[in-house]
Amino acid sequence: xxxxxxxxxxxxxxxxxxxxxxxxxxxxxxxxxxxxxxxxxxxxxxxxxxxxxxxxxxxxxxxxxxxxxxxxxxxxxxxxxxxxxxxxxxxxxxxxxxxxxxxxxxxxxxxxxxxxxxxxxxxxxxxxxxxxxxxxxxxxxxxxxxxxxxxxxxxxxxxxxxxxxxxxxxxxxxxxxxxxxxxxxxxxxxxxxxxxxxxxxxxxxxxxxxxxxxxxxxxxxxxxxxxxxxxxxxxxxxxxxxxxxxxxxxxxxxxxxxxxxxxxxxxxxxxxxxxxxxxxxxxxxxxxxxxxxxxxxxxxxxxxxxxxxxxxxxxxxxxxxxxxxxxxxxxxxxxxxxxxxxxxxxxxxxxxxxxxxxxxxxxxxxxxxxxxxxxxxxxxxxxxxxxxxxxxxxxxxxxxxxxxxxxxxxxxx
Amino acid sequence: xxxxxxxxxxxxxxxxxxxxxxxxxxxxxxxxxxxxxxxxxxxxxxxxxxxxxxxxxxxxxxxxxxxxxxxxxxxxxxxxxxxxxxxxxxxxxxxxxxxxxxxxxxxxxxxxxxxxxxxxxxxxxxxxxxxxxxxxxxxxxxxxxxxxxxxxxxxxxxxxxxxxxxxxxxxxxxxxxxxxxxxxxxxxxxxxxxxxxxxxxxxxxxxxxxxxxxxxxxxxxxxxxxxxxxxxxx
Numbered sequence: 001x002x003x004x005x006x007x008x009x010x011x012x013x014x015x016x017x018x019x020x021x022x023x024x025x026x027x028x029x030x031x032x033x034x035x036x037x038x039x040x041x042x043x044x045x046x047x048x049x050x051x052x053x054x055x056x057x058x059x060x061x062x063x064x065x066x067x068x069x070x071x072x073x074x075x076x077x078x079x080x081x082x083x084x085x086x087x088x089x090x091x092x093x094x095x096x097x098x099x100x101x102x103x104x105x106x107x108x109x110x111x112x113x114x115x116x117x118x119x120x121x122x123x124x125x126x127x128x129x130x131x132x133x134x135x136x137x138x139x140x141x142x143x144x145x146x147x148x149x150x151x152x153x154x155x156x157x158x159x160x161x162x163x164x165x166x167x168x169x170x171x172x173x174x175x176x177x178x179x180x181x182x183x184x185x186x187x188x189x190x191x192x193x194x195x196x197x198x199x200x201x202x203x204x205x206x207x208x209x210x211x212x213x214x215x216x217x218x219x220x221x222x223x224x225x226x227x228x229x230x231x232x233x234x235x236x237x238x239x240x241x242x243x244x245x246x247x248x249x250x251x252x253x254x255x256x257x258x259x260x261x262x263x264x265x266x267x268x269x270x271x272x273x274x275x276x277x278x279x280x281x282x283x284x285x286x287x288x289x290x291x292x293x294x295x296x297x298x299x300x301x302x303x304x305x306x307x308x309x310x311x312x313x314x315x316x317x318x319x320x321x322x323x324x325x326x327x328x329x330x331x332x333x334x335x336x337x338x339x340x341x342x343x344x345x346x347x348x349x350x351x352x353x354x355x356x357x358x359x360x361x362x363x364x365x366x367x368x369x370x371x372x373x374x375x376x377x378x379x380x381x382x383x384x385x386x387x388x389x390x391x392x393x394x395x396x397x398x399x400x401x402x403x404x405x406x407x408x409x410x411x412x413x
Numbered sequence: 414x415x416x417x418x419x420x421x422x423x424x425x426x427x428x429x430x431x432x433x434x435x436x437x438x439x440x441x442x443x444x445x446x447x448x449x450x451x452x453x454x455x456x457x458x459x460x461x462x463x464x465x466x467x468x469x470x471x472x473x474x475x476x477x478x479x480x481x482x483x484x485x486x487x488x489x490x491x492x493x494x495x496x497x498x499x500x501x502x503x504x505x506x507x508x509x510x511x512x513x514x515x516x517x518x519x520x521x522x523x524x525x526x527x528x529x530x531x532x533x534x535x536x537x538x539x540x541x542x543x544x545x546x547x548x549x550x551x552x553x554x555x556x557x558x559x560x561x562x563x564x565x566x567x568x569x570x571x572x573x574x575x576x577x578x579x580x581x582x583x584x585x586x587x588x589x590x591x592x593x594x595x596x597x598x599x600x601x602x603x604x605x606x607x608x609x610x611x612x613x614x615x616x617x618x619x620x621x622x623x624x625x626x627x628x629x630x631x632x633x634x635x636x637x638x639x640x641x642x643x644x645x646x647x
Contacts, residue, residue: 405462
């Protein structure tokens with residue numbers, strides 16, 4: 001039976017080439033956009049090198065101070081705040097302080113090279129899971145003694161040394177000479193918490209350590225012993241923040257700073273209201289957008305399907321006359337439609353792969369390494385099936401209600 | 414056996430009520446070859462559709478093998494059509510996208526318990542019976558009218574139905590091809606004992622069958638054995 005349905009489906013597709021093209025284009029293009037978006041989302045928020053254990057990681061990026069009359073100011077944390085309030089937290093397994101990345105210039109053979117530099121402690125390397133191509137991270141000793149050593153990424157190595165080994169060699173960045181101790185795989189810029197071209201010991205910025213105040217240029221990265229500890233860490237952090245708020249000299253000052261997953265921190269920036277990060281709202285908006293985006297091609301497919309099936313009233317009549325029930329007819333058209341959408345899905349995958357390849361190689365997103373992983377593939381497949389069902393059920397149901405006699409009368413010869 | 418009791422069929426639109434069949438009482442015993450004649454619009458096809466369980470009467474009772482089917486649901490009617498009935502239409506109604514063989518196999522797709530190889534074997538036997546063994550891989554558009562109708566007959570008989578309902582099976586064919594089709598139907602009736610009800614406009618064809626029922630304005634006006642029906646002629 002299935003073979004018979006598929007034979008017919010293929011024939012119908014080939015018979016109406018233009019309709020088929022429109023249908024397939026609609027499906028594959030929509031899927032392609034959704035899959036590239038999913039891949040970007042996954043790439044940004046999912047577990048990826050070097051933030052592999054996302055379920056155990058929290059980041060603190062922001063400190064917002066709200067003094068009376070709604071005057072707000074926000075920026076990353078001060079080293080002082082980290083040292084005084086985050087380092088002593090008891091629940092985390094480990095905490096790290098690291099700077100935002102700064103764009104600095106470097107010159108190689110009179111050629112200007114813009115590099116992003118980040119200052120980190122030793123814990124940064126223990127918490128995150130970089131792929132080292134050469135050497136290692138700098139040691140606690142290096143950090144304590146403010147050694148001028150650097151870990152560089154693959155791209156920087158290429159710029160400075162070509163294919164040669166980098167370990168033990170020197171680079172000059174922003175007029176400071178560093179000895180290369182390690183080379184890591186490129187980290188995509190979307191991973192703002194860990195991304196840089198060059199990582200150097202945080203102690204090289206020790207002049208900033210004693211600056212008072214809550215706001216500065218530092219992030220905190222927190223690792224939990226186990227995923228279940230995350231709420232406890234958040235609670236401990238909240239309690240600490242209350243205490244800090246209470247100690248503020250200016251009464252009425254409100255402080256907002258939260259240890260968030262990366263997704264939460266993004267959602268909080270755009271949608272959060274005080275304590276709630278708004279991840280639910282973010283998911284809601286994304287799902288809504290995806291739904292709207294899929295709605296148009298689906299309606300279009302429903303229309304095309306109706307006219308495609310209408311041409312086949314005679315066939316429906318014949319099938320009914322020879323023993324097909326309404327539900328068998330619905331089944332047939334749904335199978336045909338799923339076949340069509342899976343075909344569109346397949347094209348969509350190929351298109352997605354091409355677009356992702358293009359993004360990875362074009363430098364639109366620095367060091368992007370987008371791929372069609374299994375998760376994205378599964379989501380895509382699910383989308384295909386949803387497409388097939390939504391756009392097939394209504395026309396199939398409509399046609400299955402057709403009276404056999406009417407269907408036979410309306411059919412072509 | 415098909416029994417129709419007090420069948421009435423009324424088509425109702427907003428302003429007009431059309432009586433297509435009025436007080437029709439008929440019994441078609443097993444093994445009979447019945448032809449139904451009458452002018453266009455007299456209700457012949459409606460009657461055939463009601464017998465074929467494709468349409469419901471407004472009033473009256475349809476019985477198949479003594480069982481009234483008025484309370485049957487879509488699924489039960491479909492099963493009955495699949496197992497007991499076969500249809501041959503004036504305009505063949507083959508599925509153009511399927512090959513001859515696939516077209517013939519169609520009824521068995523809806524019958525559980527028949528394996529693919531058995532279905533294929535039965536389809537080839539049915540095509541052999543109508544003399545089209547050499548055309549199995551062709552598509553309907555590659556066949557002549559007579560050949561298409563023979564495929565349609567093969568499709569009707571593959572499920573070995575007790576009753577074949579043929580609506581003007583020779584109506585679109587020239588006299589030679591019409592004769593061929595008629596002979597196939599007569600053979601089916603005579604050799605396999607299949608009950609056949611055929612609507613026709615052709616007196617000649619009608620007189621080859623065993624019983625001729627005439628309709629006029631939705632009513633049965635005569636019902637008689639034909640004098641010329643003779644097994645030896647076939």
